Structure formats: C-alpha cells, structure tokens
Amino acid sequence: xxxxxxxxxxxxxxxxxxxxxxxxxxxxxxxxxxxxxxxxxxxxxxxxxxxxxxxxxxxxxxxxxxxxxxxxxxxxxxxxxxxxxxxxxxxxxxxxxxxxxxxxxxxxxxxxxxxxxxxxxxxxxxxxxxxxxxxxxxxxxxxxxxxxxxxxxxxxxxxxxxxxxxxxxxxxxxxxxxxxxxxxxxxxxxxxxxxxxxxxxxxxxxxxxxxxxxxxxxxxxxxxxxxxxxxxxxxxxxxxxxxxxxxx
Amino acid sequence: xxxxxxxxxxxxxxxxxxxxxxxxxxxxxxxxxxxxxxxxxxxxxxxxxxxxxxxxxxxxxxxxxxxxxxxxxxxxxxxxxxxxxxxxxxxxxxxxxxxxxxxxxxxxxxxxxxxxxxxxxxxxxxxxxxxxxxxxxxxxxxxxxxxxxxxxxxxxxxxxxxxxxxxxxxxxxxxxxxxxxxxxxxxxxxxxxxxxxxxxxxxxxxxxxxxxxxxxxxxxxxxxxxxxxxxxxxxxxxxxxxxxxxxxxxxxxxxxxxxxxxxxxxxxxxxxxxxxxxxxxxxxxxxxxxxxxxxxxxxxxxxxxxxxxxxxxxxxxxxxxxxxxxxxxxxxxxxxxxxxxxxxxxxxxxxxxxxxxxxxxxxxxxxxxxxxxxxxxxxxxxxxxxxxxxxxxxxxxxxxxxxxxxxxxxxxxxxxxxxxxxxxxxxxxxxxxxxxxxxxxxxxxxxxxxxxxxxxxxxxxxxxxxxxxxxxxxxxxxxxxxxxxxxxxxxxxxxxxxxxxxxxxxxxxxxxxxxxxxxxxxxxxxxxxxxxxxxxxxxxxxxxxxxxxxxxxxxxxxxxxxxxxxxxxxxxxxxxxxxxxxxxxxxxxxxxxxxxx
Ligand SMILES: Cc1cc2nc3c(=O)[nH]c(=O)nc-3n(C[C@H](O)[C@H](O)[C@H](O)COP(=O)(O)OP(=O)(O)OC[C@H]3O[C@@H](n4cnc5c(N)ncnc54)[C@H](O)[C@@H]3O)c2cc1C
Numbered sequence: 001x002x003x004x005x006x007x008x009x010x011x012x013x014x015x016x017x018x019x020x021x022x023x024x025x026x027x028x029x030x031x032x033x034x035x036x037x038x039x040x041x042x043x044x045x046x047x048x049x050x051x052x053x054x055x056x057x058x059x060x061x062x063x064x065x066x067x068x069x070x071x072x073x074x075x076x077x078x079x080x081x082x083x084x085x086x087x088x089x090x091x092x093x094x095x096x097x098x099x100x101x102x103x104x105x106x107x108x109x110x111x112x113x114x115x116x117x118x119x120x121x122x123x124x125x126x127x128x129x130x131x132x133x134x135x136x137x138x139x140x141x142x143x144x145x146x147x148x149x150x151x152x153x154x155x156x157x158x159x160x161x162x163x164x165x166x167x168x169x170x171x172x173x174x175x176x177x178x179x180x181x182x183x184x185x186x187x188x189x190x191x192x193x194x195x196x197x198x199x200x201x202x203x204x205x206x207x208x209x210x211x212x213x214x215x216x217x218x219x220x221x222x223x224x225x226x227x228x229x230x231x232x233x234x235x236x237x238x239x240x241x242x243x244x245x246x247x248x
Numbered sequence: 249x250x251x252x253x254x255x256x257x258x259x260x261x262x263x264x265x266x267x268x269x270x271x272x273x274x275x276x277x278x279x280x281x282x283x284x285x286x287x288x289x290x291x292x293x294x295x296x297x298x299x300x301x302x303x304x305x306x307x308x309x310x311x312x313x314x315x316x317x318x319x320x321x322x323x324x325x326x327x328x329x330x331x332x333x334x335x336x337x338x339x340x341x342x343x344x345x346x347x348x349x350x351x352x353x354x355x356x357x358x359x360x361x362x363x364x365x366x367x368x369x370x371x372x373x374x375x376x377x378x379x380x381x382x383x384x385x386x387x388x389x390x391x392x393x394x395x396x397x398x399x400x401x402x403x404x405x406x407x408x409x410x411x412x413x414x415x416x417x418x419x420x421x422x423x424x425x426x427x428x429x430x431x432x433x434x435x436x437x438x439x440x441x442x443x444x445x446x447x448x449x450x451x452x453x454x455x456x457x458x459x460x461x462x463x464x465x466x467x468x469x470x471x472x473x474x475x476x477x478x479x480x481x482x483x484x485x486x487x488x489x490x491x492x493x494x495x496x497x498x499x500x501x502x503x504x505x506x507x508x509x510x511x512x513x514x515x516x517x518x519x520x521x522x523x524x525x526x527x528x529x530x531x532x533x534x535x536x537x538x539x540x541x542x543x544x545x546x547x548x549x550x551x552x553x554x555x556x557x558x559x560x561x562x563x564x565x566x567x568x569x570x571x572x573x574x575x576x577x578x579x580x581x582x583x584x585x586x587x588x589x590x591x592x593x594x595x596x597x598x599x600x601x602x603x604x605x606x607x608x609x610x611x612x613x614x615x616x617x618x619x620x621x622x623x624x625x626x627x628x629x630x631x632x633x634x635x636x637x638x639x640x641x642x643x644x645x646x647x648x649x650x651x652x653x654x655x656x657x658x659x660x661x662x663x664x665x666x667x668x669x670x671x672x673x674x675x676x677x678x679x680x681x682x683x684x685x686x687x688x689x690x691x692x693x694x695x696x697x698x699x700x701x702x703x704x705x706x707x708x709x710x711x712x713x714x715x716x717x718x719x720x721x722x723x724x725x726x727x728x729x730x731x732x733x734x735x736x737x738x739x740x741x742x743x744x745x746x747x748x749x750x751x752x753x754x755x756x757x758x759x760x761x762x763x764x765x766x767x768x769x770x771x772x773x774x775x776x777x778x779x780x781x782x783x784x785x786x787x788x789x790x791x792x793x794x795x796x797x798x799x800x801x802x803x804x805x806x807x808x809x810x811x812x813x814x815x816x817x818x819x820x821x822x823x824x825x826x827x828x829x830x831x832x833x834x835x836x837x838x839x840x841x842x843x844x845x
Contacts, residue, residue: 069275072275073279186286186290188316188317189333195279
C-alpha cells in the first residue's frame with residue numbers, strides 16, 4: 001500500500017498570535033511550528049499500517065523552506081520519504097490543487113490528512129483534493145481499518161458512531177480516534193539521525209494562483225476581568241447585565 | 249572559531265564568534281531537544297508524585313524507555329550501539345532529561361556518565377564491544393563503585409581489595425562500597441579496588457547477576473533528603489570473582505580512570521541543573537502571575553521581580569557556560585579524530601584538557617539550581633513548603649548536586665589546583681601575564697576614557713579586568729606560599745570564586761553579544777540585561793573575595809597597593825543599574841509567563 005500523508009506546518013497552540021503589515025499577514029516571529037495535530041493522528045495511523053500491514057509512507061506539505069523541519073520530523077517519526085511543494089500555502093483550493101498533482105504522479109492508494117489545520121481551520125483541503133483526483137472521501141474519521149482494497153471507516157455522529165465502508169483509492173480526513181494521544185510518537189534519536197538521509201524532494205508548484213487573498217486579520221477582543229456577584233445579590237447581577245454588559 | 253585551550257580563558261580575550269551558544273543548535277539538535285522535552289512531559293512530569301514516593305521501579309522503567317529512545321548513547325559511536333553524535337548533543341539530551349526530577353537526572357547521569365564512560369574511555373575493543381551496546385540500549389544499566397565508608401573525597405584511599413587467584417584467572421574482590429547510584433537495578437558495575445599495596449587503585453568491570461550473586465550483596469535503599477526514586481545502596485563484595493580480562497586499562501590506573509570519568513560527569517551535571525532551573529522559573533512565574541495578595545498578582549511586586557530576574561540571569565549563565573565548554577570539548581575531539589586519533593584517545597584528551605571548565609560549571613550550576621529552587625519556594629510562600637507543589641522536591645533534589653561528582657569544595661580547590669599544575673607543566677603561561685599585572689600595579693593608571701559605545705564593550709573590558717584581578721591574587725598567593733599553597737585552602741577558595749565568576753560572566757556576555765548579532769539590540773534586550781546583571785554580581789563577588797585574599801597574603805604598602813589594584817580592576821567607567829536591569833528581565837518573564845531565553 002502506498003500512503004500519502006498530508007502534513008501542514010502550523011503554529012504551536014501555545015504561540016502568541018500577532019499580525020504584521022497592517023494586519024494582513026501572520027507574524028511568525030518567535031512562533032514555534034509543529035506538525036498539525038490532526039495530521040499527526042493521520043501520520044501515526046499510517047505508521048501503524050506500515051508496521052502491521054506493510055506500507056510505504058510519503059509525507060507531503062505545501063510550503064516554503066521554513067516548513068522543512070516539520071517534514072523532517074515526519075521522516076524522523078517514520079515516513080519513508082517526503083515531498084515539499086515549493087510555494088506558500090495561501091488558500092484551500094490552491095493547496096488541494098498542488099496536492100492533487102502529487103497524488104496523480106505518485107498513484108497512492110490511500111491519502112491521509114487531518115480534518116482541518118489548526119491555524120486557519122479551513123477544513124476544505126481533503127474534500128477538494130478527493131474531488132480533484134476522483135478518489136473516495138470520508139471526512140472526520142475516528143477509525144480506519146484496511147483489508148485489501150476495502151476500508152472500514154468509523155465516524156462520530158451526534159450521539160453515536162457511524163461505520164462506513166469504501167474502496168481504495170481513498171482520501172481520509174482524520175482526527176483523534178484514528179489513534180489516541182498516547183499513541184503519538186516521539187521521534188527517537190535513531191529516527192532523527194535517519195531523517196537526515198531520507199529523500200526529501202522539492203517540487204515546483206503547478207500554479208501560484210490563489211482564489212482568495214487576505215484583506216485583514218483581527219484578534220478577538222480581549223476578555224475583560226471576571227466579576228463575581230454574590231448569590232444574595234440578584235439585583236446587582238441584573239443591573240450589571242443590563243447596564244454594563246448590555247445583554248438584557 | 250579560534251581554539252582556546254583549557255584554562256586559557258583567564259589569559260586570553262575572547263570574541264563572541266569564539267563560542268558556541270545553544271541558540272545555534274542545528275535542526276537535528278532542535279528536534280532532539282523537542283523529543284526529550286516531549287518524553288519528559290509524557291513519561292516523567294505527570295508522575296512526579298510517584299517519584300517522590302520512592303517508586304524506584306518507575307525510575308528504572310523510564311531509563312529503559314530512554315534506552316529505546318536512544319538517549320543513553322548519544323555520543324557513543326554507532327559501532328558500539330550509540331548514535332554517534334557530538335558532545336553538544338549529549339549535553340542537550342542531559343539538559344532536558346534531567347528537568348523534571350533529580351531521581352531520573354541522577355539515574356541518567358550515573359548510567360551515561362560514570363557508569364558508561366570508564367568503559368568507553370578506557371575499555372579494550374573487546375570490552376567496548378561487549379558492554380557498550382548493552383549500556384547504550386538500556387538493556388543493562390551501569391553503576392560506578394568508587395566511594396567507601398572511609399573513602400569519600402579522598403577517593404584513592406579505598407580499602408576494597410583485589411587479589412589475584414591462584415590460577416591467575418580471576419581477581420577476588422573484598423570490600424564495601426557506599427552511596428552507589430543505580431545499585432538497585434544495575435548489572436554492570438565499575439568497581440575500584442586495590443591490588444596488594446599499590447599506591448593507586450585499579451578499576452574492574454563487574455557483571456552482576458541477581459540469580460548468581462557471586463558474593464555481591466546490596467544494602468537497603470538509603471533514606472535520603474532528595475532524589476527519592478534514585479536507587480542508592482551500599483554494595484558489599486565478599487570473595488567476588490572478576491575475570492582478569494575485566495580489568496579496565498592497567499593495574500593502578502583506577503584513580504586516573506575515576507577522575508577522568510568524573511570530568512565528563514561534572515560538565516554533564518551542569519547541564520542537568522539547567523533545564524531543572526528553567527522549569528522551576530516557569531513554575532514560579534506561573535504561580536506568581538496567578539497568586540494575588542493585596543489585590544494584585546504577586547508578580548507585580550518588586551521583591552518577586554528581583555527573584556525572577558536573578559533566577560533567570562543565573563540560569564542564562566549556566567546555559568552559556570555549559571554549551572560553550574561543550575563545544576570547545578567537541579571541537580577538540582573532532583580535531584584529534586581528524587588527526588587520526590582513536591575516538592577513545594580523542595575524548596580522553598579533550599575532557600582532560602577542559603577539566604577546569606568542567607569543575608567550574610559543576611560548582612556554578614549546582615549552586616544556581618539550589619538558589620533557583622530556594623527562591624522558587626519563597627515565591628510560592630507557604631505553598632512552596634508543601635509537598636503539593638513542585639518546589640519542595642526541586643529544592644531537596646538540587647541539594648545533592650553540590651555533593652556528588654566531587655563536592656563543591658573539592659571542585660573549587662581543583663579549579664585552581666589544576667590551573668597551577670598546567671602552569672607548572674608549561675601547558676599554559678599564566679606566569680608572564682601575572683607578572684605583568686603585578687608590575688602594572690606600580691604604574692600610573694591610564695586616565696583616558698575608553699570608547700564603550702559598542703554594545704557590551706564595557707562589559708567585555710570589565711571581564712578582562714577581572715582576569716587581572718584573578719592573576720594578581722593567584723600570582724601573589726603562589727609567590728607567597730609556593731608548594732605550601734595547598735595548606736591555605738581559604739585563599740584558594742577565594743581565588744576559585746573569582747575564577748568561576750569570570751568564566752560564567754564572560755560566557756553570558758559573549759552569548760548575549762552573539763544573540764545581538766543574529767537578531768538586534770531591541771530583540772536581545774533581556775539577554776543584554778542578563779549579561780550585564782550577571783557581570784555586576786560577578787564584580788561584587790570578585791571584589792569581596794579578592795579583598796579577603798589580599799588581606800591574607802599581603803601586608804602594609806603591598807597590601808594597600810593590591811587593594812588599590814583590585815579597586816581599579818573592579819571599577820566600571822559607567823556603572824550599571826542593577827535594579828533597572830532586573831526590571832527589564834522580570835517584565836519579560838512575567839509577560840511570557842515562562843523562562844523564555
Ligand atoms: C545520593 C548520592 C549518590 C552518590 N552516588 C555515588 C556513586 O554512584 N558512586 C560513587 O562512587 N559515589 C557516589 N556518591 C558518593 C559521593 O561522591 C561522595 O559522597 C562525595 O564524594 C563526598 O564524599 P563523602 O560523602 O565521604 O564526604 P567527605 O569526603 O567526608 O566530605 C565531608 C566534607 O568535607 C569536605 N572535604 C573533604 N575533603 C576535603 C579536602 N581535602 N579539602 C576540603 N574539604 C574537604 C567535603 O567537601 C565535605 O564538605 C554518592 C553520594 C550520594 C549522597
């Protein structure tokens with residue numbers, strides 16, 4: 001089985017978010033980048049297939065050179081090779097088109113991605129990618145088994161679980177459940193050493209056209225201090241809600 | 249990068265290009281650092297309480313997993329099962345491995361340092377092939393049996409004996425070792441014992457098999473102040489047979505092996521104190537930002553800010569010193585390897601060369617970790633004294649670092665002792681510069697105002713003056729007491745204090761300068777402030793210990809002249825403002841809610 005894992009390079013959740021150039025660009029100064037957590041679940045599941053059923057794993061990202069450490073980490077964790085499409089990831093369609101090119105050229109049986117990236121949370125890439133390459137697609141998976149050409153997939157639905165089956169080739173957008181947090185791998189020293197020697201190929205983008213441009217970013221309003229009103233003082237609470245918060 | 253020999257920092261002026269800083273970790277090293285932090289966050293930090301409750305098995309389990317991760321043989325060549333990376337990588341793994349509890353830090357340090365290094369540094373090819381793969385993989389753990397009830401600091405005075413058996417095939421070991429880290433789960437013991445009436449002890453590799461103990465018994469676990477889940481036991485030998493091929497190096501080489509293995513252990517202990525200190529600062533500032541008294545977060549009080557700033561500054565200095573020395577050692581190893589030396593010989597020579605720096609770092613870092621954890625408790629107030637917060641155990645765990653791997657007294661004495669030995673052997677010329685300083689005392693000081701417009705230039709000039717102060721004091725001490733100097737320990741300690749401050753202050757300044765060069769003065773504002781504050785403290789220390797020494801070695805006019813010299817060597821042209829510097833540092837730490845340098 002040939003697996004492609006789509007990796008996006010995102011700011012660590014504890015990063016302080018700032019914008020620059022008149023609030024039109026993300027300021028990555030001092031920001032620590034990591035593998036998108038949803039993609040990490042996908043990569044870890046891919047490793048499971050590799051070890052238990054035999055598979056090769058290619059990690060791919062669309063991004064400039066600064067994303068390479070993230071790909072190297074995927075290699076250190078166990079991906080066999082990596083591809084970087086050399087252009088900044090701007091919007092979902094643009095990224096999906098680039099990935100589609102990679103998928104077509106590599107004839108992968110299974111494409112694993114996270115259900116969204118935690119930076120812009122677009123959640124569109126896997127679906128669009130599946131459509132562009134005409135693969136089956138299941139979103140927000142919490143479980144995936146493969147036997148031969150057949151995949152059994154579980155999804156969380158309101159109040160329960162849905163079990164689907166689909167044939168390869170297939171695009172899966174995964175989340176926690178695909179593997180658990182405790183299954184996530186810390187690259188070991190040997191893996192880190194080997195990552196250096198594994199192939200990381202750089203492909204030029206097919207196009208740099210994007211469908212959207214960012215007009216501006218805005219941070220959420222800072223939270224004001226919390227006020228505690230005693231239970232005996234319902235009157236004060238009503239007054240605050242009415243006059244200060246102006247919600248009633 | 250100019251090469252600088254061990255101890256030469258006292259007589260040479262360095263540039264920031266000459267030192268390596270941890271900001272220069274390559275991508276691989278950054279990934280390694282992240283991996284170790286993730287490992288500790290997952291396997292150690294959540295189980296703090298179990299470590300405090302003496303769960304020795306957990307320490308062993310963590311060590312086993314560390315073996316699987318490849319953390320146990322970072323610098324050991326691949327052919328012996330290691331990862332074959334340089335010493336800087338070893339230091340960084342040690343740094344982050346030891347951050348959550350001293351129990352793991354000690355088990356890790358004892359295993360990878362004094363447990364493994366004697367075999368790596370002195371083993372035959374056969375011995376290395378047999379034991380190193382077991383040690384680096386964590387299949388078996390190592391322990392180092394030097395100390396005895398009657399032989400602690402005086403390590404060469406041990407009474408354990410090794411007697412050749414009649415058939416000439418074994419050595420029979422009898423004796424008692426004490427305070428042996430990892431004894432409870434180790435299977436490969438480095439044992440030091442004396443053959444006949446040899447002047448020096450001999451080292452052996454003993455394989456311990458619980459099923460077939462071969463005369464070895466273990467004492468009960470010691471009840472200790474700290475490092476509660478680090479196994480520490482006595483080891484008794486009664487007619488224990490060790491095959492003759494398990495002798496390490498040659499008969500009578502044991503003391504040398506013991507000391508050289510300790511050089512590595514010492515600098516690694518410095519690293520082990522580093523992330524422990526960073527973590528404490530982060531915990532303390534998290535608490536201080538939340539804890540309210542007098543209707544405001546206690547972080548807003550100057551008294552607390554002073555602590556954040558001093559804790560951060562000293563930790564920054566350890567970081568600077570540790571990685572600077574580590575890279576110097578690594579460079580020398582690489583140079584010797586390139587010259588065709590074996591890995592073993594190269595490492596041995598490099599650690600010996602920088603033994604002074606290793607001792608300096610051990611002393612400074614252990615005392616900083618004690619200071620940082622002590623202030624950590626203070627910031628937590630009553631809660632700091634409670635077992636429910638991590639400060640209490642950090643403080644207890646820090647305490648041992650001042651005792652093992654050579655007490656800080658012994659290490660202080662060694663710094664000066666080793667320098668004088670190097671001077672006597674002609675390896676480094678401190679005499680000429682010391683005489684120059686002596687002569688300059690009689691000259692008229694220059695009244696020119698130097699140009700200190702460049703960032704940190706006055707600080708660098710100040711460090712050069714401190715070096716003069718050291719040379720003046722140490723030079724006079726040697727001149728006065730000659731071979732008898734050993735009998736004047738308090739004087740040596742005073743000189744050692746100045747020497748240690750010089751190395752650490754210089755490291756911090758050069759690190760800050762290097763960061764400025766790769767970023768900007770604005771971005772490196774705090775690093776500059778820390779370098780300045782650290783130097784201010786160093787100058788104060790040098791001035792008070794310098795005075796103490798001068799009052800002891802000189803009298804009358806000479807004393808007056810030296811005191812004037814000391815004043816000149818510890819005088820700023822433009823005084824720094826320590827309170828303002830501390831504010832800059834504290835504000836940053838508070839805003840970031842963590843140690844962020
Ligand atoms: C938890 C723990 C783990 C340890 N692990 C190991 C281990 O794995 N392997 C091992 O071999 N040892 C180990 N040790 C032993 C440790 O290295 C010794 O405790 C240490 O070297 C000091 O020796 P001592 O305890 O006999 O103290 P002493 O040597 O009796 O020293 C007592 C005091 O006198 C001072 N002193 C002694 N001699 C001098 C001198 N010449 N000049 C000035 N001051 C002096 C010391 O600095 C100290 O303050 C461990 C100790 C502890 C507590």
